[in-house]
Amino acid sequence: MTKNVRVRFAPSPTGPLHIGGVRTALFNYLFAKKHHGTFVLRIEDTDQNRYVEGAEKYIVDALNWCGMPYDEGPTSTALSTDSKNETFGPYRQSERKHLYKQYADELIASGNAYYAFDTAETLDFHRKDHEAKGKTFIYNWHNRLKLSNSLSLSAEEVKAKLNAGDAYVIRFKSPQDETLHLIDSIRGDIKIDTNILDDKVLFKSDGMPTYHLANIVDDHLMEITHVIRGEEWLPSLALHYQLYKAFGWDAPEFAHLPLILKPTGKGKLSKRDGDKLGFPVFPLEWKDPKSNDISRGYKEDGYFPEAMVNFLAFLGWNPGTEQEIFNLDELIEAFDLSRVNKSGARFDPDKIKWFNHYYMQTQNDDVLAELFKPIVDEKLNATSSTSTSLSTGSVERSHQDEISPSSRNDIALVVGLIKERATFISDFWNLSHFFFIAPKAYDEKASKKAFKEGTKELMLELVSIINTVEDFSVENLQTKIKGWITDNDIGFGKVMMPLRLALVGALQGPDVFDIMYMIGKKESIKRIEAAIASL
Structure with missing residues (x-):
């Protein structure tokens, strides 16, 4: 190209x-x-x-x-x-309407357009008359000499009407008995019989062009090389090609989208x-x-x-x-x-x-956190609970200095844990509310599944284990708790299910050790004890 x-x-x-x-x-x-x-x-x-x-x-x-x-x-x-x-x-x-009249006049001068003085009532009469006869009224070669226009009137009559200020339109004069060969970049070669084309209005006596004239003139003056537009404009392609030919201009390449x-x-x-x-x-x-x-x-x-x-x-x-x-x-x-x-x-x-779910995963967590923060603030302001676990700033943790500065935005850390399951920012709260607010109730079905005979004693022992974790990191929590479970030959489900239920209120959410790290030791123990007391 x-x-x-x-x-x-x-x-x-x-x-x-x-x-x-x-x-x-x-x-x-x-x-x-x-x-x-x-x-x-x-x-x-x-x-x-x-x-x-x-x-x-x-x-x-x-x-x-x-x-x-x-x-x-x-x-x-x-x-x-x-x-x-x-x-x-x-x-x-x-702002370009001063340009179009000269081009409409040029088409009249070259014989490619003409003045039409037909009233709306006259045109409506012809349409209804044709409908009554089972025909379709088309203003073109077939009947234009029977109507009121500069092709059927004398030059003196036309001049008199224009001088008198009679309303008019300027119509394009479609040729008779011709076959147009058009090219569309998407649809290929298109053949059109000119006998089925109507003489479209190009200009009105109020000084404004119709879409067809303005479109062609503007595309030419703006040196548009390719017209890529919707399929709904395909029926106008024949007229637009003819206008380019009438002006002696090179037509752009056309492509009509499905x-x-x-x-x-x-x-x-x-x-x-x-x-x-x-x-x-x-x-x-x-x-x-x-x-x-x-x-x-x-x-x-x-x-x-x-x-x-x-x-x-x-x-x-x-x-x-x-x-x-x-x-x-x-x-x-x-x-x-x-x-x-x-x-x-x-x-x-x-x-x-x-697609949105995919692009969610590619977004920077800090950027997503900025979008999520107003939702968090709204939800926290709307609740009267005093059991908020994470603030929208940072929380106190043991050995906080071991968390890198770039990871201290708690909401961004939460987002990183949950966005894999989200499609929209609005999904975040349902996926993460337990990071910010302690459970007020526990899923009934999950409770029956997780809290059984001996669970209370295991949870109390778990609290003792958690209390021994000085550096409250995800890695240390995993080592301590999983080691305790393995050393005592306890089934993982017997501990992890009630632990998750205590932290979240349901058997859902990201890794429990991530949750515990985010809400901190004090809040983790508080939630486990609350679950023991309730369940």
């Missing part, structure tokens, strides 16, 4: 960025970076009636959270007219599917400025951006190998449009959880 690759992600600020839009942005980003090109963000806000306050900032924040910052585009403040690269700016179509399907595999994924099945369809939480309704986001639900990116990359693309875990740099290296599928990709909410 010899030309300087330039791709664009061009969302409309009509609400939060759907997960399908994030996937489109990701594939554009990967392609640009693979070819040392430029990733452009363009805000397509020509439809001001659907503009939603805060949507543009949401789009920028979502891209940044996913680790895909754009190279060129508007600043993150929608009120600002600054751009990250003024060579091709501005990057909001509403749809993201519902978890059932039938139909396009929607917000309703997420609401129904209990998963987000937006990268970040979104609060509707009009209704104040809040839609869940993957970030707020506890997903890591790395997990989302890795997951989305496999929705419609595969590397051709068995490898599933890719960081962003590896995705950039492996990405190839030739390996993007034509068929839709089923959204699997369990699979993204699988």
Whole structure:
């Protein structure tokens, strides 16, 4: 690839960025970076009636959270007219509307477009008339000479209507009896019969272009080399190719990505599917400025951006190998449009959880501890118990100087013991609450299994053994307690099960010696004695 690759992600600020839009942005980003090109963000806000306050900032924040910052585009403040690269700016179509009229006029002058003065009532009449006859009304070569436009009217009549300020649109003049040969990088050669195409509206008398004209003009002026977009734009490909031809411009290479399907595999994924099945369809939480309704986001639900990116990359693309875990740099290296599928990709909410669990294990414990600490504080503040075992700072232990400084954050140590079983930060409390709060009750089934005849005496003897451990480390605890069990020919289950139950309140959790070390000697003995008294 010899030309300087330039791709664009061009969302409309009509609400939060759907997960399908994030996937489109990701594939554009990967392609640009693979070819040392430029990733452009363009805000397509020509439809001001659907503009939603805060949507543009949401789009920028979502891209940044996913680790895909754009190279060129508007600043993150929608009120600002600054751009990250003024060579091709501005990057909001509403700020470029002065550009489009001249190109619409150029198409009229070349005979590739025409003025149409038909009223909404007239068009509605024709549609209903065709429906009554079992036909579909298409505004094109078949009937345009019977309608009110600059092809059917005289030049004087057209001039008079324009001078009078009559409402009009400018329509593209689709050719008759031609076959278009189009090329899509994913779908290959496509043939289109021009007789089935309608004469799309390109420009309105209010001075605003439609998506089709603005899109083509902007892509040309911004020197976009590859248009990578969703499958829903495939029906527009014929018109866009014809517009490039009409202007005498070289068309970019097109690639239309497959749809993201519902978890059932039938139909396009929607917000309703997420609401129904209990998963987000937006990268970040979104609060509707009009209704104040809040839609869940993957970030707020506890997903890591790395997990989302890795997951989305496999929705419609595969590397051709068995490898599933890719960081962003590896995705950039492996990405190839030739390996993007034509068929839709089923959204699997369990699979993204699988990715999140994996990336949980790769996170630094100190980073996870910072995320977990507010939950710990909230839980501890909510309980009136005085049996807190670990503070959110550090605890007193014997020979504290033997713990390395980097390990003194108790929450980080706890996280390191439990994250293997966690998928989300929100899982941490249920997996670790016993580190911070002593058991208030004991699992009934586990109690019957662990505390039997002779258990009380064994536990009292165990307390004596624990008291002899001066350097209260995991290694010393293991040596002392396991040695005592082995020397006295006691079954390990007879000691370890009631010990775990006493420390945790159930037969769960990480290694008991890790738990004892973390809560300290005094608290360990206190919990064993409390279990003896209770059970």
